[in-house]
Amino acid sequence: MTTPLWPAPVASAPVDAVVALPGSKSVTNRALVLAALAEGPGYVRRPLRSRDTLLMTAGLRALGVTVEDTPEGDWYVVPAPLTGPAQVDVGNAGTVMRFLPPLATLASGDVRFAGDPRSTERPLDAVILALRELGADIDDGGAGRLPMTVRGAGGLRGGIVEIDASASSQFVSALLLSGPRFAEGVEVRHVGTSVPSMPHIEMTVQMLRAAGVAVDDSEPDVWRIAPSALAARDMVVEPDLSNAAPFLAAALVAGGTVTVRDWPHATTQPGDQLRDLFTRMGGACEFTPDGLRFTGTGTVHGITVDLHDVGELTPLVAAVAALADSPSSLTGIAHLRLHETDRLAALAKEINGLGGDATDTADGLEIRPRALHGGVFHSYDDHRIATAGAVLGLVVPGVEVEDIATTGKTLPDFPGMWSDLLAPAQAG
Known part of the structure; x- marks a missing residue:
């Protein structure tokens, strides 16, 4: 069966958008486990509903835990003896x-x-x-x-x-x-x-x-x-900051401003480090009453950085680095070979397939910017590889991302959110 190709939209003007991210996958699945082990019923509020979290709820139900959908979109969890x-x-x-x-x-x-x-x-x-x-x-x-x-x-x-x-x-x-x-x-x-x-x-x-x-x-x-004992309580899920990466990257590579609603001022999420990483690569950010506002000029700088603690951000950092005005060295991420796919080999192959110059090393990636051209960007059934392809497609005409639906792992409607991101720019 042929895997469908998604023509990545090209940004015809700087972006100007406000993005409301779904909840954090990492927080949602931890909250579900803790709720299942608690002393009494509780709520997981504003959870992410995606393939990974639905698999978690199905697994808990199989073990005898009640996980009910509420009209507000929350989950009501009732612990029970596991069987x-x-x-x-x-x-x-x-x-x-x-x-x-x-x-x-x-x-x-x-x-x-x-x-x-x-x-x-x-x-x-x-x-x-x-x-x-x-x-x-x-x-x-x-x-x-x-x-x-x-x-x-x-x-x-x-x-x-x-x-x-x-x-x-x-x-x-x-x-x-x-x-x-x-x-x-x-x-x-x-x-x-x-x-x-x-x-x-x-x-x-x-x-x-x-x-x-x-x-x-x-x-x-x-x-x-x-x-x-674990206390029964309500747990509110933060927005998934790692999923902010493609949207912030859009402002960085195409120019313009993206505001991410409800970005927490203090958090343990690795995605919070996007503020520092993408600022070092040429952007600027500030907290506003509407959320975190990130601004880019379309000019991207290379970066030398150890991503050991924030490896999940690597695909988007690599995509941005492929569009930079100087080389990048991403290290400390050998463990990414064991993720949804071998992310280091996949990123190097796909960037090079568009005319880039990337090498996967023992523990990272070396990326030397070159003029890119269109082509198929394979996703390897990996949601973060797919969104990396979408970012490259913003400024490289003719990029087609294989199986964009794999983004449903953590972003259930990424294509729709991406279209909304570009709508003001395309209208302008």
Whole structure:
């Protein structure tokens, strides 16, 4: 079957738009897990509704948790004893494939996990080994990957465990989120090279504390949680700041102004670092009563930066760098080879396919700007690669993005939002 191509719109004038982003995927899926483990019912308000979060709600429902839709678009979550047998489809969602197995150890009965073909290639062995060390019975056929079955015994001993989380911060967050419900709590000790995307672990810790859990993270690479109850409460989901990347990038490469509504003044989201990154690349931003206002001139500067903590921003930074007036060096992101696709190889190949000059290195990308031309920009079923192609298409006529629908993973109506972004410019 032929994958549809989306002709990326070209900006005929500077952009001038206000964007209301849907909720954060990272916050939404953490909030759902915490609500499912709470002492009583609660709401997850203003959640993201996308493939990844719908997979999470379906997984929780399969385990016996009630997740009801409200007329306001929120989710009302009613905890219940977790039960099997159950089947959980993780799709290709890292948060689902890593956050739900620890929770499944608390269920009574077998819980089978499977997903998209790519999910079987993504690392899960650190979580599997850690859960076994903490007392879980898991049948993965010795592969350390999906598919697998968690043989839930109604609880988990817990205790101290060493884990190599150098491939993904989600390995740590997965154990911390369910840790308060383990009989002995959990002490997670990271061994190995540095943990990528540390802001995501900080997000997990902050949300646990807000639920009344005492988290001791005073020692580097060690997180301690005593067994405790989680408070039932309402959790309001922030806008997904990482999803602001293509819209801010539009102002940067095409010139003009984009205002993102409700940008928080303080947050643990990695996407907040876009303010610094894109300012260094030639833009300017300020907080206004309407939100964060970002302005660009259409002139982009190259950047040398370690993106280890904010790897998810790499595809959009790389796209902007391909349009810069000087070279860029993006480092610290070897772990991106294990994401939805090998993002480093994919970005280099697709930028070069449009006439660019990009090289993927052991831990990053070297990008030397060249005049680009139109062509097909393959998405690899990766939402962030697809939005990178859309940004390039703003100023490079003839770019066609393969399977733009894959953006539905975190931005359910990206094509519509992109058209709205350009509408004032096209009208002008």
